[in-house]
Amino acid sequence: GFAQLDHHRTLRNGFPEVVLGQGKQPEQVAAIVCRLAEHSDKVLVTRVDQAMADIVCTEMPDVVYKSLPRLLVLDRSKPIEKIPGILVVTAGTADMPVAEEAAVTAELMNNSVERMYDVGVAGIHRLLGQVENLWRARVIIVVAGMDGALPSVIGGLVSVPVIAVPTSVGYGASFNGLAPLLTMLNSCAAGVGVVNIDNGFGAAVLASRINQSGQ
Amino acid sequence: GFAQLDHHRTLRNGFPEVVLGQGKQPEQVAAIVCRLAEHSDKVLVTRVDQAMADIVCTEMPDVVYKSLPRLLVLDRSKPIEKIPGILVVTAGTADMPVAEEAAVTAELMNNSVERMYDVGVAGIHRLLGQVENLWRARVIIVVAGMDGALPSVIGGLVSVPVIAVPTSVGYGASFNGLAPLLTMLNSCAAGVGVVNIDNGFGAAVLASRINQSGQ
Amino acid sequence: GFAQLDHHRTLRNGFPEVVLGQGKQPEQVAAIVCRLAEHSDKVLVTRVDQAMADIVCTEMPDVVYKSLPRLLVLDRSKPIEKIPGILVVTAGTADMPVAEEAAVTAELMNNSVERMYDVGVAGIHRLLGQVENLWRARVIIVVAGMDGALPSVIGGLVSVPVIAVPTSVGYGASFNGLAPLLTMLNSCAAGVGVVNIDNGFGAAVLASRINQSGQ
Amino acid sequence: GFAQLDHHRTLRNGFPEVVLGQGKQPEQVAAIVCRLAEHSDKVLVTRVDQAMADIVCTEMPDVVYKSLPRLLVLDRSKPIEKIPGILVVTAGTADMPVAEEAAVTAELMNNSVERMYDVGVAGIHRLLGQVENLWRARVIIVVAGMDGALPSVIGGLVSVPVIAVPTSVGYGASFNGLAPLLTMLNSCAAGVGVVNIDNGFGAAVLASRINQSGQ
Amino acid sequence: GFAQLDHHRTLRNGFPEVVLGQGKQPEQVAAIVCRLAEHSDKVLVTRVDQAMADIVCTEMPDVVYKSLPRLLVLDRSKPIEKIPGILVVTAGTADMPVAEEAAVTAELMNNSVERMYDVGVAGIHRLLGQVENLWRARVIIVVAGMDGALPSVIGGLVSVPVIAVPTSVGYGASFNGLAPLLTMLNSCAAGVGVVNIDNGFGAAVLASRINQSGQ
Amino acid sequence: GFAQLDHHRTLRNGFPEVVLGQGKQPEQVAAIVCRLAEHSDKVLVTRVDQAMADIVCTEMPDVVYKSLPRLLVLDRSKPIEKIPGILVVTAGTADMPVAEEAAVTAELMNNSVERMYDVGVAGIHRLLGQVENLWRARVIIVVAGMDGALPSVIGGLVSVPVIAVPTSVGYGASFNGLAPLLTMLNSCAAGVGVVNIDNGFGAAVLASRINQSGQ
Amino acid sequence: GFAQLDHHRTLRNGFPEVVLGQGKQPEQVAAIVCRLAEHSDKVLVTRVDQAMADIVCTEMPDVVYKSLPRLLVLDRSKPIEKIPGILVVTAGTADMPVAEEAAVTAELMNNSVERMYDVGVAGIHRLLGQVENLWRARVIIVVAGMDGALPSVIGGLVSVPVIAVPTSVGYGASFNGLAPLLTMLNSCAAGVGVVNIDNGFGAAVLASRINQSGQ
Amino acid sequence: GFAQLDHHRTLRNGFPEVVLGQGKQPEQVAAIVCRLAEHSDKVLVTRVDQAMADIVCTEMPDVVYKSLPRLLVLDRSKPIEKIPGILVVTAGTADMPVAEEAAVTAELMNNSVERMYDVGVAGIHRLLGQVENLWRARVIIVVAGMDGALPSVIGGLVSVPVIAVPTSVGYGASFNGLAPLLTMLNSCAAGVGVVNIDNGFGAAVLASRINQSGQ
Numbered sequence A, B, C, D, E, F, G, H: 001g002f003a004q005l006d007h008h009r010t011l012r013n014g015f016p017e018v019v020l021g022q023g024k025q026p027e028q029v030a031a032i033v034c035r036l037a038e039h040s041d042k043v044l045v046t047r048v049d050q051a052m053a054d055i056v057c058t059e060m061p062d063v064v065y066k067s068l069p070r071l072l073v074l075d076r077s078k079p080i081e082k083i084p085g086i087l088v089v090t091a092g093t094a095d096m097p098v099a100e101e102a103a104v105t106a107e108l109m110n111n112s113v114e115r116m117y118d119v120g121v122a123g124i125h126r127l128l129g130q131v132e133n134l135w136r137a138r139v140i141i142v143v144a145g146m147d148g149a150l151p152s153v154i155g156g157l158v159s160v161p162v163i164a165v166p167t168s169v170g171y172g173a174s175f176n177g178l179a180p181l182l183t184m185l186n187s188c189a190a191g192v193g194v195v196n197i198d199n200g201f202g203a204a205v206l207a208s209r210i211n212q213s214g215q
């Protein structure tokens, strides 16, 4: 096989290797999913378009494609109790695909996930009216494009870790997510860790590690 | 003379030419101030350091140097009633030099100015507790470095024009003010106009034009 | 519903929430427009392509699509007298879509709008021949791509607020509008506020607030 | 007073407001420290040079200046048992000031901190020989300049959260820390959250929140 | 002819002119290949898509198109013994097209090439388990996208020249390969030379010159 | 009409207004060409694709479309003697579209143009073998992508003005022409003026003004 | 000697090698000036600070230091008639050092130079009132910082070549001259060639070649 | 000790760990040099200023400071025959410090080094007149700032590996070496590997590995 699969990753990192779909050929992805499924009861592929999904699902009928977050999910694990504690927040409606990438990934990693969407700072009462929900969380993922201001505001309201995800939502001087990325790195509220632009997946892995910390 | 002073600027723009001190030689600035003072009862020089101020003030003893905003001010005008309506807000204490550049400039242009400093979004109750002061203003200048998130929040709370001034306060990925500049240009609240990094002077000119609009 | 609509926005900001069409699914936009129309007699969606417009207009037949500025407009309000004072200027013909986004938005916000198009600095007599029109305005929106030089020239000719809108018109070292954006932020004429690249909408909101200031 | 201190920050965020020393005047910092010390038994000022430290320590003799991490620390709290779990790793010796900013901050926040310095990837056996120390940690702060490759390697070896801190150590195409910042945001190992360049303080706050999560 | 072919290039550089297919018209490329083939028994065209390949291969039936590395190859030379010594390594599966561009080019230049693919630092045991293969090489080409960390690790393990090839694999803050490019230029292991993003061809030329050095 | 055509441009600038086709609608361009043709016997439109050309040529049958340089040309002028002196040089074959944009524009402006294509520095004998042709010119336009090194070499060989045109030919770290643009601005040979990336048109206007200087 | 002086440069380029003072040691510069003076009756060193000037002038007493343009000039040539035709224009007073670098260089190259300083677009009547002076020139050098808008305006008023020199005058989003550099490259008036930021010298060489073209 | 010295580096990489002086405290460097000298008969510290050199040399009198390349060198090894083959070329005199960093490093690594300085492309006959010297080399290091064009020219003249070192020599749009860095990465001559800006040391390590390849 061309790919050198990392079958020990569950041992080291607590979850099997996740496949980045984008930039691979559908056939490659199908082959990789098959081989991973031989060693693990969960397989996740990210950044998958419909055409790739169709080819993989034809080969592996129990793989599910979630079109909004563009994820391929295979889950043959036995249902277990999920660990509560992760809250996913978005500034706008257009940030939902990235937020759902985070939420679905975190759920697959045995966390139960709360969602609070479309509460950006242009109408800050939407957030302040739900501040108890913020306080209930053990870790908060905040997804925002354009000005990326939401993590700073939330970071100032809570004492739990905040994971900031800049998105490419916006245009012009957002420079495909550079603007919210810089905003978040310069957050005047401390306790905020930043992941790559549109990287809901990475945010979920970090949140899951935090949420399951000490378990 | 080397400089071609624009003595009609008051006619066209409502205020005499303002001198950018930085990058000029102190002797040049002193000479320009003298010549401007022959035609106008107010002279303003921006971005002036102490050494330049000393030389100019020696030649023109009624010129006043304000060290925090680094302004040289000559004001021989008759006291008149100032026009209320401009509020200057800052996110942090370190933004005060830029804020004062704006406030002093606006006052010299016959506006009375309110100040609300150090109310950044990391402790948003500081802002929300004074929201009536926001609502009293006719135009609001918001000065912020680091994440530059404050104009978006204020823009969402008011229906008057907001002028956002990014500052070079911060370090690392603030890239000398690029981060808050991009934040402000991408503000998810509309009605926000942005000026150059650290340009309190320009914000004041714009605010003054707005505040005196229709007078 | 997925989106948390901000129905108080008219109270706080003087106009209902405006929808950014780009990056949303047509069905989402149609649903949002319906819900907004229940609370407000005006709805505006920006950055809409023809395909999205077709789907929304099928569901809401009294929504109008303006293809040049790419706006969806629903206006069930009673005709009232518009407030004069806003002038929209462009440097070139290719800047018209952004200029019209500004003009139509401002008109929907009860302003009457003058237009002065294609008067860029390469043929400056075109502008200087109409300088009285500049002087009649209470606020001027200047839309320019490429070198973005026009706001500096206009800013030097008037004493009213100038709102500069950089456009992505150009190629090469315009870097999709970065060049005129930087030009406008560094305007040697003071009193110029800048909005995001191609953001005619934001310019109109700011202009409308200025134009209706004190009313 | 000029600064609007946020005395509720301990309630909301679990620690009093931390002062960014850089960009403030020494007298301002001394005044702020005094006022904060009236409400809290711990005060922290970051990015302080020797001259500022001298002035503050003259006024407040029980404030301690740590010159390597450039921190001013006031700690009048009763000694309590520190919570173990935080490991601070550096790639090189020159990353130590940032690492110590993180370590001292985390200790002040009641964490006990392990250190593993100078184990960069150019000599990877130095890291691999201590992998058990990595596995003992509950959260790992990784500080690296130049290529910033260390967090990716560590992220692949552990199942706990990794906080990556890019430093400005390097020259040329490091562009003052931009290179390791981008490296870390693109880490091929998931579970890595990034903070601002040279921001040891922010990394410590995030690590402390994670380490004390669930307590 | 429009193109001024450089028929002495074999004399000066040891290999005939290689054609950059991208940005040329298929007919131009076909004509150039014909003319080059009159002077040389090997012709190579890089960055060729399927449509261009079809047109060229129709005219020159013994030209072979390799779709993964997007190369057109004409090889009428007599088989000779290849010189061993070049190893091509990739961090991920998605880096294979660039790696194959390097490998096929190097083979055409009379080198035999070893491949070690998908051994990125997120699972570093995959690399360490094959360290003898690294030590057997005389020159190593390392191809990596995203964080681009692999060349630093390999550079620290060997005493032969390392050629680092950043790829555009990744998204967001990879900025189309800028992130791994900067990483590689800042490698904390010395002895690493960097070529352009996605430039497998250039890496192969450099590797071939090194491998045949002294022959 | 929407466009405010600048019919005095010939008087001021020596040539009628040239239309930038890109970013306009084909119908707009057709209308503008018609109106310009009423005042001038030459009309030029730049950056025109085939679809726009078809629409314009249908309306104005004596307009000619040159597909390589993507120019629409109407020339009803009486043939006159062209002024010799302009030489257009390219580094590679792929730079020809930009070079032809320059050459055709200069010819329309009554210059006769020499061409020397594909003489880039990778095979510098191609240039040195024709150095007499360089010395015959009165002004030289040098078009190059990738490293953009050719203008520096030519600038060092001649005593006439050199106009450097960076092109977007290349990939990766050429960043769409940024690399050769910076190279040319930093030319170690003096006497080189630079125009925008891919701006063959602008280079021709400048060259024509120089070539006809003193006539 | 360490430096390989290019004594044929007058033959090829019409003027002896000019020395870039910055980045060299004063002793190196003194030695180079001596050696150049043996072959040529004119020597020019650019970007020289006072300390370097003192050392060189001590060794070579007939070398003259011009402190505003920071030039060292040795001129032992016989006075000859200068060729008129070059006009140097600046936007502001702070652009004068760069403008004088251009003017003095051009004069040394046997051109007589007109100056028109401080006529930036913020007060455009200052320029328009002297438009006849523009029309008298054979080539115009336009020096501007901040928005860099002046070359576009002048380019639209004349039919001679315009050389645009961006300066580092400004702050914030001028990014040390990047803003006016991009403005000038995107000039909406054609016929403008751009040189490096603050490169008055290079502008003069180009202008001199143009001015003496055909002589 | 604070630093974890990598005493196996000679085994793995063929040379002991080299210390980056910049960013460390002089006392740290002195201590590191002492400890390294216990295990190795050669020690090298790069990017050292005079103050650091004085402190280290006081402690270790047989350490030699070379001020031009800013290197500290300890060499207690027995003289052996150096391996010929490395040529170091510079474009200008100001590139000499970086070139000497490369040359001295390579010599310490048992290579004998030829130098060819100040042969930049503005006077290309200086290079072409010595082309036999190029052909004698087994590997060529080319050091250039400003336009960075020299490696492309040399790369086209030889069939051996070329290592390109961009320098920060220049100003304005050189952006501290970014311009020549991009030029070199986009070299139209293949077979060129690039190292970090001003990284003469890294170039020497790579050159030495190539030069001693197969020994």
Ligand SMILES: Nc1ncnc2c1ncn2[C@@H]1O[C@H](COP(=O)(O)O)[C@@H](O)[C@H]1O
Pocket (backbone or CB within 6 Å): A188, A189, A190, B091, B092, B093, B094, B095, B118, B122, D017, D018, D019, D020, D021, D046, D047, D199, D201, D202
């Ligand atoms: N080194 C640091 N890096 C980032 N933020 C900091 C640092 N030190 C303090 N802060 C934060 O910066 C803010 C300081 O704002 P101010 O002191 O009002 O200018 C506080 O909210 C701190 O939490």
Ligand SMILES: Nc1ncnc2c1ncn2[C@@H]1O[C@H](COP(=O)(O)O)[C@@H](O)[C@H]1O
Pocket (backbone or CB within 6 Å): C091, C092, C093, C094, C095, C118, C122, F017, F018, F019, F020, F021, F046, F047, F199, F201, F202, G188, G189, G190
């Ligand atoms: N290819 C081109 N590159 C740069 N400028 C151009 C080009 N073609 C036309 N122009 C100029 O762009 C301006 C066109 O503006 P407009 O047609 O009003 O949008 C004119 O002033 C032309 O001189």
Ligand SMILES: Nc1ncnc2c1ncn2[C@@H]1O[C@H](COP(=O)(O)O)[C@@H](O)[C@H]1O
Pocket (backbone or CB within 6 Å): E017, E018, E019, E020, E021, E046, E047, E199, E201, E202, F091, F092, F093, F094, F095, F118, F122, H188, H189, H190
């Ligand atoms: N993939 C590639 N990357 C970089 N350079 C290339 C590539 N393919 C060919 N070249 C070089 O690019 C030049 C092509 O120039 P031209 O074909 O005249 O446009 C030749 O000198 C080749 O050595």
Ligand SMILES: Nc1ncnc2c1ncn2[C@@H]1O[C@H](COP(=O)(O)O)[C@@H](O)[C@H]1O
Pocket (backbone or CB within 6 Å): B017, B018, B019, B020, B021, B046, B047, B199, B201, B202, C187, C188, C189, C190, G091, G092, G093, G094, G095, G118, G122
């Ligand atoms: N702090 C400032 N920021 C931006 N523009 C300024 C500032 N101070 C003065 N100016 C403007 O800069 C121009 C100064 O140009 P000059 O004094 O001729 O170099 C004037 O037109 C002022 O309106």
Ligand SMILES: [Mg+2]
Pocket (backbone or CB within 6 Å): A091, A092, A093, A118, C003, C004
């Ligand atoms: Mg919303």
Ligand SMILES: [Mg+2]
Pocket (backbone or CB within 6 Å): B091, B092, B093, B118, D003, D004
């Ligand atoms: Mg504060």
Ligand SMILES: [Mg+2]
Pocket (backbone or CB within 6 Å): C091, C092, C093, C118, F003, F004
């Ligand atoms: Mg036009």
Ligand SMILES: [Mg+2]
Pocket (backbone or CB within 6 Å): D091, D092, D093, D118, H003, H004
């Ligand atoms: Mg070390």
Ligand SMILES: [Mg+2]
Pocket (backbone or CB within 6 Å): A003, A004, E091, E092, E093, E118
């Ligand atoms: Mg893999």
Ligand SMILES: [Mg+2]
Pocket (backbone or CB within 6 Å): E003, E004, F091, F092, F093, F118
């Ligand atoms: Mg070619």
Ligand SMILES: [Mg+2]
Pocket (backbone or CB within 6 Å): B003, B004, G091, G092, G093, G118
């Ligand atoms: Mg002035």
Ligand SMILES: [Mg+2]
Pocket (backbone or CB within 6 Å): G003, G004, H091, H092, H093, H118
């Ligand atoms: Mg030289």
